[in-house]
Amino acid sequence: MSIQTQLKYNPITTEGSSGTVKRIAIFGSTGSIGTQSLEVIAAHLDKFSVEILTAHTNHELLIAQALAFRPKYVVITDEKKYVLIKEALSGTNTKVLAGEQGLIDAASYSGYDIMLAAIVGYAGLKPTLKAIESGKTIALANKETLVVAGDIIMQKAKDYKVKIIPVDSEHSAIFQCLVGEESNPIEKIILTASGGPFLGRKPNFLVNVKRDHALQHPNWTMGAKITIDSATLMNKGLEMIEAKWLFDLEPEQIQVVIHPQSIIHSMVQFQDGSIKAQMGLPDMKLPIHYAFTYPKRVTTNFPRYDFKKPNTLTFEEPDVKTFRNLTLAKEALNKGGNMPCILNAANEIAVFAFLKNRVGFLDITEMVERTMEKVPFIEHPTLDEYYYSDGEARVFAASLIEM
Ligand code: NDP
């Protein structure tokens, strides 16, 4: 795909921003969420400016984005690409940083208002923590941050009076349902799940599933890791843990229901039995846009859901016997402590091994389960203990691949 096709908007600078413009830092700008967020911004340059862009290895797209949006900083974590970017941006005012430290330094930069946390996986945790400690509003796509260290993140957000606005579509839906309900307790939330490409399939089919088939999600186009997580239902498990922290819920208040059409993005049931749902076409640009404009709603040209067309919305129980990742994630949610962190680390290793055709689809669950049994449980981990547990879980999960 050419860079121009990937950009999907015409290069334009954002110079001339006024004081009412929200200044945005996009961590993970070259990914699925990152590129969609730039489309959202490109449509509203009177409301948003781009101050930071970051990528891991995709220097070509990062350079093209930087030339289009002229941010104050770009960060590339793959240090080998630093010189290439520095040369390409030499005629601009954009400063280039590199490595994990570059992400941390950029996160603490004073000249932005909102961090869009759209790095994938555990790698998003430290820059997001830094942004919270720097008092920034967080538009949170990176659910792994809350799965790994939700207690510490939420406490820090409280200490630094920082707002965390969910971007994950289910959590954005719940967040939207809760507007105006601040003093009304939640009875439960209902997280909807599409069921992924293998809905209705059984283990005798799943055992032979290959990477390319698993990467074809029926409703959403997303990065590789979350697409595999959606196919295994681990994504919904991670989202249960994410919801616990975002909305301060007990595990029994979180229900998952399969809704293959992905039109209802999630629901909240209140204590009088009333249920509020947030609906719309499956398009991540909407929750991204809402996180940027919150508490306002601003006009968009996104396609609208049409009730006049033949529509059937269906709901069913998840098959937790086949998709055991959901059961493992529930176990981690119930157990608490460092167990979700262990689950997440093992899952990241297993998913990347699956993407490299080194393990089978069902091995992902096996690897997560065995790692959860092996790595020592800590009930109240410190941040360093989370880092340590993550490392231990990765080493153990990786050792299962060779066997
Ligand atoms: P992608 O894989 O498409 O993009 C990930 C981004 O993170 C890229 O910019 C990538 O850079 C960067 N990155 C990857 N690894 C590292 C690393 N080790 N250090 C620093 N940066 C890194 O992911 P998505 O956009 O799909 O997902 C991002 C996050 O949002 C995930 O946590 C996901 O769960 C969540 N989310 C995504 C949704 C979606 O629709 N995509 C929906 C809901 C939540 P490079 O391109 O150079 O590799």
Ligand code: MG
């Ligand atoms: Mg989601």
